[in-house]
Amino acid sequence: MTHQNDSRRAGVDLKSSAPLIEARRITRRDVQRDQVLLQSTDFALHAGQRIVLTGPSGSGKSVFLRALALLDPLDGGTLHWHGQPIAPARIPHYRRHIAYVRQRPALIDGTVEDNLRYPFSLAVYRDTAFDAARARALFDAAGRGSGFLARETAELSGGEAQIVALVRVLQLDPEALLLDEPTASLDPESARAVETLIAQWFEHDRTARATVWVSHDPVQAQRVGERHITMRAGVLDEPAATHAALGALR
């Protein structure tokens, strides 16, 4: 299945389409400490949705997002992508489309351009190629002008590093972004740039794209999501108000 086909399928009327991602009774455990990190959880993310996830520190928000991204192995339950279970051989393909963005970016040594080129060296991206003009346009949108591609990553501020990490993801046209406090340690100007990039990516094809955004900032939470879910001690919950809003979509 190509990405275009995936997106087209995700863009079908919400009434008839399967969720972009659906978790069925997924669980995560810390085996060493014999502790449940994520209680049995059902969850659906539809194309077109922007979800905000809040909850106390240590409640399991990152555990949940990383499980949804299939970055950590599930201890129970299944994930479905466009209505299909994800076979082990398709996990790299799934991760290509469902991107996890962490609070502290991990960049490789070298220039910004080296970082943007890196994904295209992986087998799963061999059908695409680095597009410098597109990368420049994305950096322009984030207020980083000409010459930014040539900057050494070791010299970047935390905010600039996060912008690079995000552009590295956005240039690959993901379907969903799982955003784990992406602006929490940034200065206000960089935080705005990150929000702008994500908003433009979403608006470009909002019937096919979706976000889950973890935020501790109530004002930001209002800006970046319409559906609100909470995590407490590994239990995911959805306040009644957003159940009603979601019902109106169905």
Ligand SMILES: Nc1ncnc2c1ncn2[C@@H]1O[C@H](COP(=O)(O)OP(=O)(O)OP(=O)(O)O)[C@@H](O)[C@H]1O
């Ligand atoms: N891979 C792991 N193995 C074992 N324990 C883990 C693992 N990942 C997270 N934990 C533990 O699970 C609990 C939930 O952590 P998590 O990082 O998901 O919290 P959070 O809600 O994202 O918190 P914060 O808002 O501070 O980022 C913590 O007690 C953490 O130490």
